[in-house]
Amino acid sequence: MKNLEENHPEVARCYSDLGKMCRSKKQYRCALNYQHIALTIRSQCLPSNHPNIAQSHTDIAAIHFDLGEYSLAIDHNQAALQIESKTLPSNHLSLATSYDYLAVTYDHVGDRETAKEYFLKAQFINENNALFAQQNPYRTISYQCPICKHHLTESSIGQMLHYLHLLLDIQNCKKIYSFSINCKQITFFYVEKESKSNLYNYYKSQDLDMFNNYSETSLPVDMIITKEEWKNKYLNEVIWKIFTIFLTMSDNFYEYATLNINPRDDLFDCRYMIRKKLGIGLTSMVYLLEKKEDNYLIEDSPHYVMKILKENNYSEYFLNEIKITEKLKQFDNSNKFYLFFQDILSPLSSGKYLVYEKELQCIDSLALIQSKQFIDITHYLYDCHIIHCDVRPKNLMLDRDTNHIKLIDFGFAIAYDEDDDRSTVDIMDPVMYANDKFLDFHLELLTGKGFPYYHYEQTFDLTCTLNIIMSNSNADMKRNIQSINILPDVQKRQLESLKFWQNLKQTNKHYSKLLNLMKQLDESNQSSSFAVLKDEIEKLFNN
Structure with missing residues (x-):
């Protein structure tokens, strides 16, 4: 502290902490003095709309409330609210807190209509956040x-x-x-x-x-x-x-x-709050976590993404995703892993929670450059001897920092040895972008025939990748796929998907050529064929 200037933010924080300590001992006038010093310093060294200035006003308001000085409490709560309204989203929890303080304070001065108005505003934010x-x-x-x-x-x-x-x-x-x-x-x-x-x-x-x-x-x-x-x-x-x-x-x-959360679970020790829901899947829900304003730990990231298990009996898929992610990282010799996939923060993750470093963005369509990136990702999986098994548009996300797409959600993925004939795994979900063999197989399952196990081909993911790229290369094709995807009956959806891809194979020369190139890859196991596929995709987009 001796090396800090008198108007340094850390000095203000120390005065604020002293004020809180005095308030806890009911030494309200002493607490008020320290908090006013903190506010003065922060007003000198921070921008006028800084959240720490709003926090000083809130702390001062609380002391005035303790002293029964409700008009002064309202003034400082309003000052805090004015800053927060300009700098925070309209559904931020700090706004709800300020609304709550104002509701209680206005009730104490007898202005019950205003109190109700503020309480309802706070209630709406709290319900959503x-x-x-x-x-x-x-x-x-x-x-x-x-x-x-x-x-x-x-x-x-x-x-x-x-x-x-x-x-x-x-x-x-x-x-x-x-x-x-x-x-x-x-x-x-x-x-x-x-x-x-x-x-x-x-x-x-x-x-x-x-x-x-x-x-x-x-x-x-x-x-x-x-x-x-x-x-x-x-x-x-x-x-x-x-x-x-x-x-x-x-x-x-x-x-x-x-949410499948145990109160005893250590989830960042209350240093973060949920900001919004990012998505929901078969086994989990995904949320964006935001660092709390009173969390001053420098090593804590401003945001994390947490995937929370819906039910404990799905934990095997979380554990599998951790295992597959580690295998993908071990194969990486050129940092491609961090370009293609989301890393799981292992110390913070478990069979109930998976934590990721950053929020990714949904994408509505694939341009040529993203289609080539998609092929590179599938190539990486192919060389790693990993089959994702659930390649679909919703599992493709954009990393805005690198402007590169990433493939997510490896809960159903399988890894196989080089001489292995691929694992046979339980069928979890229909994939409308899969190959003819899978779609035909799934139709049999829906009619009560066969067993719910499928022998995945090494090029299974590549077929899904090519089909997704094809559906994004043409507006009419994309509309046809979307019309199939919204069919309520699963059996009809699978049947129409099968018909669509079979018809496209006969009528679209680019698609037919892509499938032939993939067939050659399946027969020769030559990884260099992926470069040829990218060249053919460029012709498709430039056609």
Whole structure:
């Protein structure tokens, strides 16, 4: 500290820490003094919209609240909110915290309408963001905070139903429930989206009394009766039973699913928060983690991507992905691995969680350069003696730092020895971009014939790669594939896929030539054939 200038941010942090320590000892005036010094230093050395300045205002507001100086608390909370509104996304959890502080403070000064307004704003953000702490990405029940003795006005009810409507869309659910409660009454809300339309139905119960004939004047008399007598005299048991049933309905009733997280699991020691959901697959859900503002560890990355297992019985696929990734890295002699694939951060990963360094971007189509990159990735797998088994567009992502595509999700992949005839593995999912043999085989399975095992060819991934490239080389072809992909019946989807590729083989000379080149590769096992394939793909795009 001696080597730091007086207006250095670290000096401000030390003063802020001293203020927090004093506040914990209820030495509020001393705490206020330290926090004001921290704010002054930060205002001198940091940009005016820096989050640390907002944090200083929040810390000062909390002390004023402790002292009962609510007007000053509101001023500083508003100052913090003004900075956060300019610098943070509209659904950031820090905004929710500021809204909560303002709601409670306004309630203390008697401005209950403003308090309700801020609380509803905080509630909407928390419903959409508090996934990690709540372990609940599809939270469909919303709790109204009892911040006042009076019930909701018509405008507040309308605002609440509006937020429920928005939550319903965000969570992609059919229905959502909520309740509003104060010290006397409870009201239930229900919003339902009609099937096959964009219409919504809104429902509200009556304001239900939670107590019978109870008022504040009854308090002196109640001091001399037992709890059981008080319960029998005042408690409206019918309403409380309804409330209890409402809170304890099954997960299916509320249409939510919990994350497969054990509270004892060490997940970055609470140094990160979930920012958004990136995707969902057969075995897992993927989230972007963001470093918390109070995490000052330099070695911690600003972001991580975490894949969370849906159910424990899928853990073999996570462990397999770790094993396959290590094998891919061992083969790498020219850093191609880091260009082609996402590395798994092994110390942070397990059979329940896989952690990756960065967020990748979805891609809607493949240009010529990306198609050649795709061939290079498949070539790498071929030389590694690894078959991905699930090559499809959704498993292709773009790394914006390198402007190179990556192939992800190796949970179903298999590795084989050079002299091995490839493993025979369980069929997990239909692949519409697979070869004729696989599609024909899967059709037999769907009709109850054969066994659910397939003998993967060494060029299985290459067929999928070529088919995906073909579907992206022509707009009409892409539309045909998309029309097949949205067919609700799996058997019909597989049959139409098989017909489509068989017809394309007969009518498209470029595709026919690509398949012949691949056949030569399968027969000769000459890795140099991949270069010839890339040349032919260039002719396809330039045609």
